Amino acid sequence: MGRAERGWLRVVGLGPGPSEWLTDEARAALHGAEHVLGYTTYLARLPALEGKLLHGSDNGDELSRARHGLDLAAQGARVAIVSGGDTGVFGMAAAVFEALESGPAEQRSLDIRVLPGVTAMLAAAARLGAPLGNDFCAINLSDNLKPWAVVENRLTHAARAGFVIALYNPASRARPSQIHAAFAVLRALRPASTLVMFAKAVGRPDEELSVTSLGAADPAQADMRTLLLIGAESTRAIERPGGPPWVYTPRSISTP
């Protein structure tokens, strides 16, 4: 087998926080890789990267990072491209296939595998109880890559469907106002008593969770490290001594 044939690319989800949320499969891929590519912030979190070539790049450089990884693998290198959370959910996996589709045809026979991970909404939900216990949706609130009208249409249908709604990337310094627009859509369609959960930096030392209501929530509380959950009408809180309430969405919906 020639050098080119032995190259591979693994697209790896690191989980949202601590290394205890990494799967064995993801750990083995990182261990076996010669090159590790990712957003600089994520690379800084990784354990045990001695002897590997690290290629950190900025948020927004996803497509060129993906091309770089494919090119290295095509040259025979063992390459891991990492994302926080699950790489298939608003992570690097889609960028890799975008780059593969528009790249040299011979790269389509590369040994590529995507390795799943724990995405932020699952970790946030686990901390809070079981808010995703019934049907739900996930919406990336950034309009860097899609028109705001698409986001607004999705929020409207999600509210009408009765989904629990997970909002990824609710705000950033460049996009401080969209979360306010999103709340305006949701407040017009769901009762003010609807439970709303802000989960900031889940699994990190500065993790912050708060449970409030759609009427009382301050959308400005959300930043780029926040995952927001908007409950369904059936989503409930259970008060408990010595801690924030548990939140869950019952599995059953009774006939009206």
Added chain:
Amino acid sequence: MGRAERGWLRVVGLGPGPSEWLTDEARAALHGAEHVLGYTTYLARLPALEGKLLHGSDNGDELSRARHGLDLAAQGARVAIVSGGDTGVFGMAAAVFEALESGPAEQRSLDIRVLPGVTAMLAAAARLGAPLGNDFCAINLSDNLKPWAVVENRLTHAARAGFVIALYNPASRARPSQIHAAFAVLRALRPASTLVMFAKAVGRPDEELSVTSLGAADPAQADMRTLLLIGAESTRAIERPGGPPWVYTPRSISTP
């Protein structure tokens, strides 16, 4: 600290398939538990359970399993309740909080933690490429716990929102016809060329993946071990030599 205070309950997601999709956190909780409760099929998959009391029960016994786990923890035992995949997504976590809410008030001060895992749609998506690369929703197709009209309304809004749609529990021997009804709803709202993916027993030795279209798909192909993904209009396939096509949903949606 008395015996009752040292008890705990961990609600643990095992991932959908092999133990390499288990997180370290989940493994440590299983290791530390004295009692492990779960659907008999999942218990049979667990590695290294010597010395533990296993309590297998049937599918459908979720609420009584949850009460049993809470009672054991209240008596001072270290208890793990397990689900395949992520326990917060159509798994045991919601049943545990249902049982907690309706159970003895003193159980609300128990040491309870939910541990996230890789849910089936993330694993299926990883095998296929990156079909969840844009906004998506997850719908449990079983109407055991909700009226079919709710499912139909959710499918309709999901299709109109342009979500990629993950269908959990699409069919069982007792519910062979709902998946046909679901396809009828989706076929009325999405083009026949929409990509459809059947992911059966993902991560298990008998895993089967197939990629077809909404027009050509045979809904009867789905069984209770199948996770179904219905693409958005933008979801695309990339042909490759020596394997099934990669499927991905681009991150961008251009202005119409």
